[in-house]
Amino acid sequence: MFDFSIITQWIHSLLCTYMPEQLAIFLECVLIGVIILLAYAIIAIIMIYMERKVCAAFQCRLGPTRVGPYGTIQVFADVLKMLIKEIIEIRHADKFLYNLAPYIVIISSILAFSCLPISKGLEVLDFNVGIFFLMAASSIGVVGILLAGWSSNNKYSLIGAMRSGAQMISYELSVGLSLLTMVVLTDTMQLSEIVEQQADGWFIFKGHIPALIAFVIYLIAGNAEVNRGPFDLPEAESELTAGYHTEYSGMHFGFFYVAEFVNLFIISGIAATIFFGGWMPLHIAGLDGFNAVMDYIPGFVWFFGKAFFVVFLLMWIKWTFPRLRIDQILTLEWKYLVPIGLFNLLLMVIIVVFNLHF
Amino acid sequence: MDKINEIEAAALHDEMLRLKEEKHMDFLRSLTGVDWQENGLGVVYHLENSETQETITIKCVAPNREKPEIPTVSDIWKGADFNEREVYDFLGIVFIGHPDMRRLYLRDDWVGYPLKKDYDDSLNPLRMTNEETVDSTKYMEEQPDGSVIEKRQAIFDEDEYIINIGPQHPATHGVLRFRVALEGEIIKKLDVHCGYIHRGIEKMCESLTYQQTLALTDRLDYLGAHQNRHALCMCVEKAMGVEVSERVQYIRTIMDELQRIDSHLLFFSCLCMDLGALTAFLYGFRDREKILDIFEYTTGGRLIQNYNTIGGVQADIAPDFVEKVKSFLTYLRPMLKEYNDVFTGNIIAQQRMKGVGLLSKEDAISFGATGGTGRASGWACDVRKRHPYAMYDKVDFKQIVRTEGDSYARYLVRIDEIVESMRIIEQLIDNIPAGEYQQKMKPIIKVPEGIYYSAVEGSRGEFGVFLESHGEKYPYRLKFRSTGLPLVSAMETMSRGAKIADLIAIGGTVDYVVPDIDR
Numbered sequence: 001m002f003d004f005s006i007i008t009q010w011i012h013s014l015l016c017t018y019m020p021e022q023l024a025i026f027l028e029c030v031l032i033g034v035i036i037l038l039a040y041a042i043i044a045i046i047m048i049y050m051e052r053k054v055c056a057a058f059q060c061r062l063g064p065t066r067v068g069p070y071g072t073i074q075v076f077a078d079v080l081k082m083l084i085k086e087i088i089e090i091r092h093a094d095k096f097l098y099n100l101a102p103y104i105v106i107i108s109s110i111l112a113f114s115c116l117p118i119s120k121g122l123e124v125l126d127f128n129v130g131i132f133f134l135m136a137a138s139s140i141g142v143v144g145i146l147l148a149g150w151s152s153n154n155k156y157s158l159i160g161a162m163r164s165g166a167q168m169i170s171y172e173l174s175v176g177l178s179l180l181t182m183v184v185l186t187d188t189m190q191l192s193e194i195v196e197q198q199a200d201g202w203f204i205f206k207g208h209i210p211a212l213i214a215f216v217i218y219l220i221a222g223n224a225e226v227n228r229g230p231f232d233l234p235e236a237e238s239e240l241t242a243g244y245h246t247e248y249s250g251m252h253f254g255f256f257y258v259a260e261f262v263n264l265f266i267i268s269g270i271a272a273t274i275f276f277g278g279w280m281p282l283h284i285a286g287l288d289g290f291n292a293v294m295d296y297i298p299g300f301v302w303f304f305g306k307a308f309f310v311v312f313l314l315m316w317i318k319w320t321f322p323r324l325r326i327d328q329i330l331t332l333e334w335k336y337l338v339p340i341g342l343f344n345l346l347l348m349v350i351i352v353v354f355n356l357h358f
Numbered sequence: 359m360d361k362i363n364e365i366e367a368a369a370l371h372d373e374m375l376r377l378k379e380e381k382h383m384d385f386l387r388s389l390t391g392v393d394w395q396e397n398g399l400g401v402v403y404h405l406e407n408s409e410t411q412e413t414i415t416i417k418c419v420a421p422n423r424e425k426p427e428i429p430t431v432s433d434i435w436k437g438a439d440f441n442e443r444e445v446y447d448f449l450g451i452v453f454i455g456h457p458d459m460r461r462l463y464l465r466d467d468w469v470g471y472p473l474k475k476d477y478d479d480s481l482n483p484l485r486m487t488n489e490e491t492v493d494s495t496k497y498m499e500e501q502p503d504g505s506v507i508e509k510r511q512a513i514f515d516e517d518e519y520i521i522n523i524g525p526q527h528p529a530t531h532g533v534l535r536f537r538v539a540l541e542g543e544i545i546k547k548l549d550v551h552c553g554y555i556h557r558g559i560e561k562m563c564e565s566l567t568y569q570q571t572l573a574l575t576d577r578l579d580y581l582g583a584h585q586n587r588h589a590l591c592m593c594v595e596k597a598m599g600v601e602v603s604e605r606v607q608y609i610r611t612i613m614d615e616l617q618r619i620d621s622h623l624l625f626f627s628c629l630c631m632d633l634g635a636l637t638a639f640l641y642g643f644r645d646r647e648k649i650l651d652i653f654e655y656t657t658g659g660r661l662i663q664n665y666n667t668i669g670g671v672q673a674d675i676a677p678d679f680v681e682k683v684k685s686f687l688t689y690l691r692p693m694l695k696e697y698n699d700v701f702t703g704n705i706i707a708q709q710r711m712k713g714v715g716l717l718s719k720e721d722a723i724s725f726g727a728t729g730g731t732g733r734a735s736g737w738a739c740d741v742r743k744r745h746p747y748a749m750y751d752k753v754d755f756k757q758i759v760r761t762e763g764d765s766y767a768r769y770l771v772r773i774d775e776i777v778e779s780m781r782i783i784e785q786l787i788d789n790i791p792a793g794e795y796q797q798k799m800k801p802i803i804k805v806p807e808g809i810y811y812s813a814v815e816g817s818r819g820e821f822g823v824f825l826e827s828h829g830e831k832y833p834y835r836l837k838f839r840s841t842g843l844p845l846v847s848a849m850e851t852m853s854r855g856a857k858i859a860d861l862i863a864i865g866g867t868v869d870y871v872v873p874d875i876d877r
Contacts, residue, residue, distance in 0.1 A: 156521065
């Protein structure tokens with residue numbers, strides 16, 4: 001498997017020959033920041049296009065077809081429109097919080113995005129408490145949403161924000177529990193280590209029953225965490241006319257919009273990393289010829305393939321099911337998912353202690 | 359012409375109560391205010407016994423034309439509440455004892471009462487300022503000594519959390535405004551403000567010839583265009599004693615049933631969209647396009663059809679009408695199974711709709727909530743069975759009645775009604791007799807003097823036409839008994855204690871169309 005750290009080492013040594021190390025590190029940080037933002041935007045564009053085409057396929061229609069070949073330029077046109085739209089000032093809104101809210105949401109999204117391991121050596125944030133940091137970073141988004149609803153000075157937005165806050169905080173518990181279940185199996189929280197350990201089989205196969213349960217819980221909870229799918233009551237268009245981001249226009253709304261899609265990608269990316277092996281190809285223990293062939297496919301192709309597969313699953317769910325009501329959402333979480341998650345954690349601990357996994 | 363009993367204003371309340379208790383007249387079909395000029399201002403009531411279908415027509419004239427007052431019957435039939443507000447709005451008759459005597463459709467600062475024959479239009483120029491929302495109402499209370507005083511009452515308390523749902527809202531199915539007092543997510547009180555699409559159709563009809571009034575009916579409940587026009591044509595034909603040919607009856611019945619399928623498919627789609635299942639929305643619309651194509655080939659229109667006329671229909675059916683309808687029916691049957699797979703059996707949809715928005719049978723009859731809503735509450739209110747017209751007494755179909763009265767029952771009733779409509783069409787489509795498609799009528803139609811009422815089963819309930827004629831070529835008073843007004847007045851009863859999300863589900867399943875309410 002091609003190791004990207006060769007390239008990063010080469011760049012670092014190249015810069016160090018020309019300038020002191022501090023400056024080199026600073027320049028690298030700036031460069032990586034720019035690359036992350038670019039990657040973020042491009043992933044967002046791909047996600048939005050994919051959503052429109054997938055949604056259209058389910059609804060027996062075509063989706064965008066006119067702007068560019070197969071409608072590919074459509075999303076660029078939409079992004080351009082969003083950028084040049086007027087940002088309308090609300091007279092009685094709390095100006096500082098009102099302007100701050102979209103940035104908090106975007107920052108938490110970018111922080112979580114940086115943790116994803118895309119290929120061998122191609123990671124940005126790789127702490128030894130990677131998963132812990134990931135959960136913490138994605139929780140900051142809740143603050144952004146609550147601020148958006150509060151500072152809009154609009155009763156609808158407030159209702160949407162309260163609903164969203166309750167929902168996101170509840171479902172973080174389930175996400176945390178299912179990730180914790182896998183951490184018990186892997187013994188480490190560092191994301192690159194987790195991927196390395198799946199070289200002889202993905203965790204969803206290695207952990208069999210509890211891993212499968214954890215995966216299902218993670219899908220449901222992750223969906224609710226990013227306000228998508230059957231859990232999109234806070235921004236239900238047909239009820240509250242856009243909920244917490246009703247009063248935002250132009251690029252501020254663009255931030256919320258883009259953050260929602262990339263959050264979906266991040267959730268899928270984490271699922272792909274932890275359950276399906278991230279950039280690790282499909283290896284079947286014992287079939288060395290097969291494994292060698294699989295190794296030829298680059299790591300990032302594996303990673304994006306798996307992530308987009310999970311994204312497709314989540315989109316399928318969103319466009320099929322109606323919405324749950326807020327009390328049904330919270331009931332599902334506290335009365336069903338958390339007890340099952342806790343029991344599952346116990347099951348995984350038993351399996352690890354008695355070495356019953358593959 | 360129906361027999362009319364006249365009752366004095368002073369004895370009205372007791373007499374109505376006696377009729378309800380003893381003769382079991384529990385369905386107030388229609389409450390119409392009329393201005394009889396020298397003979398005074400008054401109200402015509404149409405009552406019906408929900409079990410034996412016996413009907414009684416009652417007329418009551420207010421004693422004083424300058425200060426008209428009539429006792430209220432809103433404590434006897436809940437549906438009279440909004441109807442009496444409408445009469446107050448249009449004619450100025452004050453109902454003593456009515457708890458909420460506000461205007462229903464017009465602005466609160468409107469001067470005068472439009473439907474009076476001596477109304478001066480210049481009193482109400484186009485106002486450039488918005489109407490302030492006042493959350494208090496007045497009511498007239500009768501004192502022990504017989505005099506009447508006006509008292510004010512607040513609708514909402516000062517520290518209640520009130521939000522507006524509408525008038526521009528994706529889920530209110532039209533421009534309807536609800537002011538909702540919330541406690542967290544729970545609705546404590548709901549106040550309906552109608553009138554955003556009020557176009558004064560009834561006033562306009564008083565200066566149009568009978569043929570001209572037909573054009574306005576399509577624009578009431580636009581998803582029941584054929585049925586509305588059918589009602590008006592039936593009323594005028596009955597009054598004049600005109601018999602239409604059997605071919606016309608067949609065509610009218612088939613068109614009515616196709617319109618009903620069209621309306622129920624739209625109901626299904628919009629309900630799914632309101633609840634978030636956007637895929638089902640597009641499936642329903644895709645199938646509805648086929649009906650609209652069939653309509654367009656014969657009538658020229660997709661939404662506004664302009665098809666029925668007095669004495670027949672506008673033009674004969676298209677040559678391929680029969681085959682198109684038959685192929686559509688074979689196409690739709692498996693599609694209904696697809697809808698049931700995608701939406702009806704879904705646990706989320708069931709949890710959103712079961713037990714939500716209960717309407718008991720007594721309440722449904724008292725409000726006059728006909729149509730799918732009434733049938734889901736256990737009241738067999740189908741006009742096609744109660745007072746059959748056109749070909750309905752000669753075809754075999756079931757009236758779908760459920761007893762639970764919640765949103766899920768209302769939804770299932772309409773899905774089953776699509777199947778029944780298809781059965782009716784199948785029985786008729788192959789046997790359309792030859793004949794004329796329109797009777798020869800005189801160019802100027804004058805209806806004999808009298809008061810007439812006839813009703814059809816519209817897509818959403820009983821759509822009635824009240825016609826009073828004084829023998830001229832214009833109607834003296836033409837009122838449309840709206841299918842949606844009782845449904846909207848029942849919204850408050852159904853949504854008390856529900857959550858906001860439930861209000862959307864209730865509004866979607868009750869299936870009102872706002873232009874029908876506001877006229």
